[in-house]
Amino acid sequence: MDDFLAARSQMALSLGFHIIFACIGMVMPFFMAVAHYKWLRTGQQVYKNVTKAWSKGVAIFFATGAVSGTVLSFELGLLWPTFMEHAGPIFGMPFSLEGTAFFIEAIALGFFLYGWDKFNPWFHWFTGVVVGISGLASGILVVAANAWMNSPAGFDYIDGQYLHIDPIEAMFNDAWFSQALHMTLAAFVATGFAVAGVHALMVLKGRNILFHQKAFRIAAIFGTVAAVLQPLSGDISAKDVAKRQPAKLAAMEAHFHTEKSAPLIIGGIVNEEEAQVNYALKIPGLLSWMAHGDSQKAVTGLNQIPKEDHPPVAITHYSFQVMVGLGMLMMLLAFIYFIALLKKKTWLSGKWLYKLFVIAIPMGFIAIEAGWMVTEIGRQPWIIHGVMRTVDAVTPMPGIAYSFYIFTAVYISLSLIVMFLLYRQIKMVSKIYDVHDDELTIKHA
Structure with a gap:
């Protein structure tokens, strides 16, 4: 494995793991806040127990998200020093604001976890809401930085120099809204379906029925509402990509030839050498309508884009198909x-x-990973779209392959630890709470 591939692989691995921890960490606090609110309004012990159980999960994912996110920040400088040298002063603002949001989230989470019976009940609830809002803001700010890579703004590029820098314009670039909206809804879909599925499994096993039914309903409502809204954000994103990154859209749809009334391709096997897709279902005019709002308008194909600027078509197309297919299944379940x-x-x-929700447990996160692959691989060969190529940004330091192997082992270990902690937490819930007279009571202190 050469150093360039190793650097890209290490970054992909780190992002792939972190995005799961981050999505759960930014969404679960809202589930927790709803359960807490219901306890304060109704006085039903079951909602307090759900809140406490979920708060422990939030703490686990906050810790793992903080660790994996810190690693990512170091990797940006270590693996892509040329990129950070030029891009850091331009898009550094959302990263600095993300740090502020992270600190607020950490403080609020500490208040919430240790504030039971110490604060005013409604102030205690409010600290949980702050955890969710600050976590959500943190995620949106990071996505704004990534959106800048897809839609660079806030500077003039003159003779190889980055001049007249405007960090506000850079942060609120043309891609930030569509990407932030799509990613936020994806996080709610994935986390909602995963959490609902886990509680559905416990209901099917006959363990603490009332507890898991209440928890299931809160998570399921969040997930299903987001699943129905997600295609709308997808439409916004598709039109935005068609306007700014026609090569990415062409790779997503395996659209090799510019044509009017371009068909939407579903499935199929991509043959990049012959520039065609075999065994695919094609719906005439639908791609033109999705990209431009006009079923007769032409959609730019890869044949009009220089070959050296082509993204990898097959993996981008397959990832996009997986993302959309799973999204449609979850919307149907919704x-x-x-x-x-x-x-x-x-x-x-x-x-x-x-059982349907149990089957759907991994769907949202598989869709997120596939969508992130579309975003990142579809931008290649650019690290800053149209400005800097990825190969020009990589570190000249040798031996990156060994770093990749080490980080792979670290992330696999971290994942196993998280799964063990969550499994122990679920078992603990089963041992602590029991059902009596339609209320959950403490069985073991």
């Missing part, structure tokens, strides 16, 4: 759940519905 809530109450007690 509609089924809404029908159950509004029309078919008997479905809510059916094992089949819980």
